[in-house]
Structure formats: structure tokens, C-alpha cells
Amino acid sequence: MEDKKTAIKTIDQLKPNIWNKTSIKDRVRLLEQIQQNIKSYADDLAKSDKKMKNKQTSENIYSDSIAKVATIVPLTNTLTACIDLYKALEKDGEPLKPISISKVKDNLYDIHVFPKEIKDKIMYGKRKDYIRVKGEPKQVSPMEKPTEIIAVLGAGNYSSSSEMVKALFLENCVVVHKPHQLNEETDQTWAKIFKPLVDIGALGFCSADQGQELTKDERLSRIYFTGSSATAKAIANSTDTKLVSECGGNNPCIIVPGVRAWTKKEIKHQAIQIATMAKLNGGAVCGRPQTIVTCKNWAQREEFLLALKDALEIYTPAAGTYYPGSEKVIQGFKENCPEAKILNPENGKYKSGEFILITDAPEDDYCVTHEAFCQILSEVPLDTTTNVKAFLEKAIDFCNTKLLGTLGSCIIIDEDTKKAHKTDLENAVTEMNYGGIAINAMPPFIFLNPYLTWGGHESDKDLVSGHGHFGNLLCYENIEKSIIYDSFMSPGHMLNTNISAMDELSENMSAYSIEPTWSNLFKLMWGAIKGNFKGKDF
Template identity: 60%
Template sequence: MKATEAIDHLDPQKWADTPPAERLRLLEEVRENMKRFGDELATADSRMKNDILGTPLYSDPVSKVGTVVPMANTVTAAVDLYEAIIEGRMLQPVKVEKVGNDLYDIYVFPQARKDKLIYADRKDRIRVKGEPRQVNPMDKPAGIIAVLGAGNYSSSLEMMKAIFFENCTVVHKPHHLNEKTDAVWAKIMQPLIDHGALSFCASDQGRDLTVDPRLTTIYFTGGTGTAQAIMSATDTPLISECGGNNPCIVVPGDRPWTKKEIEHQAVQIATMSKLNGGAVCGRIQTLVTSKHWPQRQEFLDALAVALEETTPATGIYYPGSDKVIEGFKAAYPDAKVLRPEGGRHPHSEVLLITGAEPGSYACTHEAFTLVIDEVPLDVPAKAAEFLPKAVDFCNTQLLGTLGSAILIDEDTKQAHQDVLAQAVTDIEYGGIAINTMPPFIFLSPYLTWGGNEEGKAFVSGHGNFGNLLNYENVEKSIIEANFMSAGHMMNTNKTAFDNMAENMSRFAVEPTWGNLTCLMGEAIRDSFRKKDF
């Protein structure tokens, strides 16, 4: 469909006048369609990637995790929101804490009993400037938002967030890689299409879509250059997420990390860094360490083992990745080239760069592929001295402001709570993950996702998506877990990972106690499986 035709289909005022009970019915219909078409969606996604690779590295269950699960979780959250609105109230946070001069942390997740069981150690919060104030989405003005979908994942969560959190109708344009999955999404979203709240246009309609004067806002996920081109071509406000070089600050412990702790963190990093061939928004790229940390080399050695031996191969399919890797190899000719599963799969090598200098190529370039670099700072290996210096390095020398992570053991965290709290305040990133990984921020409808670039050059984008509880003036989102959390994603057995993915998908589209029991029970059983690749 042409862009103009897709916009013609929308009826913003009808959507604004649609009562909460009717919206709730539409959400339930969409969720039912996700049950019906979820397998077809996953097959289309995995087939696209495997056809590019020429080998079946992406399984349908794993594709479901990247497509069905995020959207289903967003739908479930929206159901909770509109059930509350029908009762005459807004969803309330777990608690609100004043953390500084005119700064508040609003704890938003987990709330429901099932979520508290799955995410028992999680403390997810948004940081708000000024007195916290919620806005009922029903009170927001009608409008039309153009959502330009990303190429790395076909699950355009921004569609649902724009419709149900912002009270706007949406025209969605897919990335050309995701045309076939987008056709399945159109089936899933048919109730919203029939209602005049959503339409789809062809992947080649980007320019015509973005310059249409009827648009209220444009949501864009993609490259910085494309975002800048959109801004130069139209006066329509742009909310954009454009990636960047996401750091993971490894805080030296007051006590030595155990061998188990080092291996656990290495596998967590390896698992998350290899998802989707490294093409994940918020994926950590630069490890920030202390040059004087006695366990630095032990940690880096464990990471190399985790990347090459402990976790399975994944395939690099995203366009342009080969040139990106060539650039990093040219800058660091001594970097380790790791070959998971003995190198028998094409396009699966991982480049590990250690000892990169501050200000060098690795700091100023985004990988968005299977590249991990480490920058050791010449700072004492003491948490109170290292963490502020590491934050300053990230703020001033790394490209972008999208997502960041801080790994700190529980004893050191307890002893330096004030130092950690100040680091969270000072670090200029839109998402901060403490003892977990930044992509989980993007996946949560309760949180916001976007850069934190006030006063900086445009790299990671402006504005943010998400914010289920509809608070104003959100500065950043913070997600926190335990250092050795049982909830960390660890892919050390393909069968177990596929089982987890399938069970997560089933629970996401049908969040019953029975499906939760199956998810948790099989996860415990599969935790005893040995390496199968």
C-alpha cells in the first residue's frame, strides 16, 4: 500500500473517542491472533535470516522470543493499563523515592504476582525530573504517528505503544528485510486495522510517508544518518532510537570474585552479545575495566572461553556487518578471532579486542555485530575511585547514549551504595542495567527506551518510547538484578534455550498459572542439561 493510502485509512478522532472497554476488547483480539499466527511469524523471521546465511542457525523458537514475546508482553501490560482505567484509576507504581534535588525514582516493575515470581530479584524504575505526574492516555490528543520499523527485529513494539500509550493512530512501514513478517503482523493486527487505528504501507514508502503533512510524530529506529535525513526533510517531530556504543562497566570487587562468579558473568555477556548475530539495540560492546584489577586477565580469558566454547554459534546476517568487522580488524590486527562450534558455521566468528586505548577506534565506532572490545582504564582497582572515572569515560569518550550496564558484586554494592547511586545519576545514558543487560530495558513496556543526549551531538536519537504508567519528564530507565541472578539469560545448551523460548512464548500470549508452571518447571529441568553443540 502507498503511504498516502495508508494514512487515508486511519481515523484518529474515532480512535480518540473509542472507550476503554472497546480498546480492551481489541487488545484481547490481538492477543488471540498472536496465538493463531505466532508460529507463522516465527517461521518467516527465521527463514529470512537463515536464507541470508545459507545455513539454519536461527530456530523458530528463538525467533519467537524476538517477535512474539515482546509484543505479547506489551499487549498484556496494555490490558492491565486499560483494566485500571475502566475502574477509574491509573496504574500505580510499586513505590516512589526522592533521590536528589527534584529527581524521583519511580519503581514500576514487577507488580503482578506472576511477574514477581519470574522476576523475583528485579527492581525496575524510571527516573523522573520534577514532581511525578501521570497523564491518562485517554486524555492525550488524537494524532497520526508514522512508525518506521527496524531491520534487526520485526517486532515493532512502537506500534502498540503509540496506539495505546499515546492515544494516536499508526501507519507502519517495515524495513525491507521484514516485509514477509510484516504481512503476518498485518493478520495479527487486523482488529486494529478494521477499527481505523492502524495501517501498513510498503517498505519503499519511507520518503513519501515521512513528508506527509498529516503526521503528528514520526517514530524511527535505525541509523543516525537516516534519522538526520528525515529531520532535514520534514518539520514533523521525530522520536528516534539510533544505537551507539553501549558500555559495560566491570567494577573491581572489594573481595575477589569467585571462579563461578567470573564464569557466570562471562556467559551472561557472551549470551546477550551473540543474540541475533550481535544486531541488538542496547547490546553491550565496550567493557570498561581497571587496568590494575588483579582478576582482569582471568575475566577476559573466561569471556573468550564463553564466546568460543560455552555458548553456541550465531550467524551474522545484518547488511553491512562485514564492512564493520573489517574496520575493527584493520584498527586492531592483533584482536582474537573466535570460532564457536569449531568454526563450522559461516559468518559466525566473534572478534574480541582487549587492551584498547581510550579514545581509539573501538570507542568512537558502533559495531552492531559480533565485536566486543575492552578498554582498561589506568585507575586504581577500588570501587570508590574506579566507578566515577568509568562513568566519566563513558560520558565523554564513547559514541552514543543509548544503553549501559554496571556489573558489581553484592558485597561491593552493599559497601558502596552511595557511590553506585551517584554513578546512576551521573551516567548520561537513557538506559542503565545493574547486574543485567540493557536490551531487557527495551523489552519492558513499563520502562522507556531511547538516548539521553540533551546538550550533545545527535547520535543515539531524541526522545523515548514506552512508559506504560505514562509519567511525564522521564530522564532515564534503570533495571537492577542480583549479581548472580537466576534470571540471567544463559545459552549453554541449544535444546534448553529452544525449550525456554517456546515456553516463554506460550506464557506471553496466554499468561496463565499453568503456562507459568510449565515455563519454570522445564527451566529447572533444563538447567541440568550439558553442552549439546
């Protein structure tokens, strides 16, 4: 910040009473104004994020386009969704309605929330997103919630904070935001973008070194935190203010042995999908899969593992490990997992692009009980029969009882097996103690959808992945978890096999998220189609 802004001074400038009286119509106007401001400052945000990450790696590995999509899309998705919510409140006097509500069993309901609008249906195809609610489903309009003060402590692994928008427009609270020290420069730009909210006392930005002063301020009603569980525990122990936290974990990707053999194309597709997500943001993504859970007796296990190794080393480009502390984490995995394979994508062009793959790890291995948050993947084969029901029961028990954390998970299952074992899959989703479960999709897409919730599943347990959640655009109470269902070979899967195609996709995705027009949607879709035909360029 140009002038140091203390936490106390920033909170002093907040005006909860004015925000409480701000009309729905004015809130829509503010949201739209901020959306337009992002369009004006998008390149500045990208340059700052790129500069930070390349400085951390000491290599020129992050592009403007990749930095832009990572910084902008989580927040603009939330702004667009909030505009839809408040227009519904203005028109109907109540929150947006779901697509459907179905009873799972006594006192448990699945609420189909997305995609509902025609553009979203075109973009996301057969994907269906649900929130699971305990008790009779009930919505509470954000305008009916008390206007209090929430402190948002920004994450270090992405240079924006959609939690600010969620606190303001889903919880009806005013916000003081403190950036992570990595993202102080982008935060200066965000302060310019959000100036309309700053001007009316709904939002304030304080300096990155104000963490202790901020969290101890007795005027706060809640603290939103994204970061390590150790820091979350320290915050919780230092204040009586309610802490809503998201702290990552060791997220599983369960590979279900099929009732039929997977084709070579299917195996390569799934391997590249996992590799793409494992490398995203240099592995510094809270919901990325870290542990691949397989069936030891699956006939195609070795073929799949070879495809995964090739996807990581040959078919996807290098990404840069940049997050502070990663070197120490990597050293710990190398020392405790001597069987680890060291892979060097792009023939070792980038030192920060090194990837570690661990296979055939035992169920109580170091790689099971530790989070990586960098470019490390492990595989744990479970010694069960290939019977789908038996394997899923063992896999869910392993994930629930041995893996670190409860944040995000995914299950990869072919369509024939999904159809033949519909009940077994549904039981697995119910029994998994995770805040987010993605079927044939990757968990970070749950985080990216403001209609869903993002957080751990451990309110009555020791803090690992966090307590509480963020999101919930339709404003339901008592949400247990969020669930995505997609198709096994969905054209919407992120497969990064060409650098120029991914840069173009990222630019088009950023543009569409800022202005979700038909022309921007067609440009995005056409670019994605063209990208599928581009060969390797690295």
C-alpha cells in the first residue's frame, strides 16, 4: 500500500448502517460497476500476478494469460452470479430458485443448483451441480441477514479474494480485507477496482502486516481465512471471534475399476486431465488431487500409471512450483518416499517444473499423511477385488480414515460402470466425509462455482481442512457438501496439451467471465474447439 493502512483505521472507516440501507437496485449497480472496473484493470492484475510468481521461481514460466485467468475468473464468476441473485431479489423479492430438489433419505436433500441459464448449459454440457442439505431445505435472503463486520484474510496462492464478494453480497456484511504478503501489489489494484464499495464504507483494505491486529479486533463478527491449518489454529486460539477457514489437505482421486476395459484413448484422457490439474498453479491449488486411489488388482492399473507418468512428463507442459516453503516440503517427500520418481517435463527446461510421482505407496505412507501443495502426486493401490461395490467401500473408508483432510475429492468412473452401479456410487457420495465431491470432474471446479460451497467436512473434528464454508449463492441453510456430476469423457475437461491453445483459452475465459455475452461465449467455445486440434508445441 502507498500509505500503511492499519487494521484499526480501516475498520473505523467501515459503515455497516449505510451498507444495510443500500437498496437491491443500488447493489446491482455497484456489482456491474465493479465488473466494468475489472475489465479496465485486468491487464494490470495479470502483470502483477505473473511478476510475483516468476520472481518466486526465478524463471520466466508464467504467462500473462495464465496469470489473468487465475486471478480474475474466481472473482468475476462470483460477481456475475451475485448480479443474477440480486436481480431475482429485485424482481421476485426472494433468492433464485433451484432447478430441482430431491430427497436422498430421511432428513437429507440434494438440491440441483447449476447450470440453469442457457449460456451455462451450453458451456457446461451434461454437468450437474448439487448442494446437499440436512433438514428441510430453507433459503434465507441476504437482505434479511444482520449487517456485521467480516475480516477476510487473503490467500497466498491466488491473487484475488472472491470471499470479499461473498461476505458482502451473500452475508450482507461489510468487509475489511488483508492481503497475503505475496499479493500486496495486486491488492493495490483490487482496491482501485472496488473503490465504489470503499467509498460508501462497505469495504476497506489494510496492509499485509496487520494480521494480528486485525484478528484481535473485537468489532469483528467473523474471520474468513484461507491458508495453513497451523495458522488457522493460531488465529482460533488468539480470539473468540468465529473463524471460517479453508486450509487444504491431501485430496483423493478414486479410480474405479470398470465393468469393461477402458480404451487407450480413455486412459490417456483421464491421465492428462489429472496431470493438468496436478500442475495447475505449480500445484498450489487447495483442491487439487494429490493421492490417486486405485485397485491393486485392476487389470489396467499399470497401463494407467504409465499413461499418468507420460502425461506428467511428456504430454503436458511444465508448470512452476513457486509457493513459499515448497522446497522444504519436496525435500521431506524425497527423504520419506525413496521410491519417488523425479520427472522433468519439457526435458528439464525449467528447474521449477520438476514433478514427483510416487506409485505403489502403502496405506500408512508419509505421502498419505502429509499435504504437498506443490507438484507431487502419489498412488495408493488398495488390495481389494475389482468388484465395484467392494472397492468403493474400501476406498471411501481409506479416504475417510487415513488421508489427511476433508476438503475436496473426486471419483473417476466410466459411464457403463456408473450406470451398472448407480446405487453404489450414490452410497459412496453419501459416505464420503468431504466438503466437495466431483464425479468425473476435478474438485477445484467446485471452488470456482459460487452456486456451490467450498470448505472442509469436519465441524466436529480437529481442524485440518477448515471449519465452515464459502459460497452458497442460493442462500440455503445447513449445507453438508457440494457435488458435481460430469460425464467420463466430457469435452469440458481441462486438458493442457498445447501452450498457445491454453493461453488463448485463458484469455477467452477471462473475457467471458468479465462480460458473459453471446459473442464472448462463441469466441470461447470456438477457441476451445480449435485448441483440440493443435499438436504439442513444447
